[in-house]
Amino acid sequence: MPAPLAVFRALADPTRLRILALLREMELSVGELAQVLGQSQPRVSRHVRIMADAELCERRREGSWIFLSLGKAGRSKPLLAAIDGWHDPSAERWRVADAVRLAAVRSDRVAAAEAFFNAHAAEWDAIRSLHVAETEVEAAVTAILAAAPIGRLVDIGTGTGRMIELLGARAERVTGIDRSPEMLRLARAKLAQAGLEQAELHQGDMYALPLADGSADCVVLHQVLHYAQAPAAAIAEAARLLAPGGRLLVVDFAPHEREELRERGAHARLGFDDAQVAGWFAAAGLETTAVRELAGHALTVKLWLGAQAPRHLKAVA
Structure with a gap:
């Protein structure tokens, strides 16, 4: 399938457009994406697979987690520029809601980091x-x-x-x-x-x-x-x-x-x-x-x- 056709087919879905916007902000695991989107992990994984096949995102395994990032700049930058050039009022509510949930993901990460530090503080302080x-x-x-x-x-x-x-x-x-x-x-x-x-x-x-x-x-x-x-x-x-x-x-x-x-x-x-x-x-x-x-x-x-x-x-x- 020609690359442009694969790309536009991959983005012919509101959820996948949202995923593209979220990965533009930060690298996310499949579970974190599901949390932001309010969808099940299997459903999000199907969307991600379609986007990865079109080289719009990249997947990387870390232990039992799969992390996602934007695809190569040559593929993603023109799309993001085009999206930025369109103003779609109907999509604004999703952007606002996703931004709020993304902030919650960041907070969860910080809380997990603090817990890890607290658990190992004595050990690291002893070496320091x-x-x-x-x-x-x-x-x-x-x-x-x-x-x-x-x-x-x-x-x-x-x-x-x-x-x-x-x-x-x-x-x-x-x-x-x-x-x-x-x-x-x-x-x-x-x-x-x-x-x-x-x-x-x-x-x-x-x-x-x-x-x-x-x-x-x-x-x-x-x-x-x-x-x-x-x-x-x-x-x-x-x-x-x-x-x-x-x-x-x-x-x-x-x-x-x-x-x-x-x-x-x-x-x-x-x-x-x-x-x-x-x-x-x-x-x-x-x-x-x-x-x-x-x-x-x-x-x-x-x-x-x-x-x-x-x-x-x-x-x-």
């Missing part, structure tokens, strides 16, 4: 008490990356989305990756509050990232590497994403002997030394360009910055 304040770490992250534009940012193991909050305003495009659907839902709530709802969040493994080669200008591994059973493989996979001249920032701990973090915190590695990280960078085709150290009460935080050589320099070498 061992090293310098987060504000110092974040200031060091900002400073070490200040020499060049952020460009396309990828945050691996994004967790609560804090690195995206910190750096997202300076980035052209932002993508967060995490294995945990619960953490991704938490990040969505926090990023919505920070006005960063357009950040892309994907479920994925640090050893097999769901992104193309050369798709990032800056990749961050913030307090993630100590969970890796194979740190060298994680760094190599992160480096794969870098475009020529791209940068990889690793923020983690220097070597320490806090065995309780291995036993209770699931830390696979008790910190890293400069030689280890430099060796992994070199094996991944990166040059170590900066190292920073922030000594704390019991743990020292280190920042290692590696850079991908521009393609023309590689050719000369």
Whole structure:
């Protein structure tokens, strides 16, 4: 079926027009769409399938949830521009009602995030008490990356989305990756509050990232590497994403002997030394360009910055 015909057939339904408008505002799960639309999940899923077949939306699985976002800009932008050019008073009541229900979805996300934080606050506070304040770490992250534009940012193991909050305003495009659907839902709530709802969040493994080669200008591994059973493989996979001249920032701990973090915190590695990280960078085709150290009460935080050589320099070498 020709693309224009498939698109207009897909939108020949009021519910699907509403779905398009909602996905324009924010990424939503099928369940959240059903909540906003006041329809059953099976019915909403049928509408979504039709739209996905016409490439008007994209589906992504996170655990047992399916999240939806607008399709590629080349397909969706002309349609949205046309819709904006038509004033339909009969549709206004739906827009108002949907906006109210969408606000309720945002509130539900925030409530879930607060509950998660409350449940884990003591555990996270115990680790934070061992090293310098987060504000110092974040200031060091900002400073070490200040020499060049952020460009396309990828945050691996994004967790609560804090690195995206910190750096997202300076980035052209932002993508967060995490294995945990619960953490991704938490990040969505926090990023919505920070006005960063357009950040892309994907479920994925640090050893097999769901992104193309050369798709990032800056990749961050913030307090993630100590969970890796194979740190060298994680760094190599992160480096794969870098475009020529791209940068990889690793923020983690220097070597320490806090065995309780291995036993209770699931830390696979008790910190890293400069030689280890430099060796992994070199094996991944990166040059170590900066190292920073922030000594704390019991743990020292280190920042290692590696850079991908521009393609023309590689050719000369």
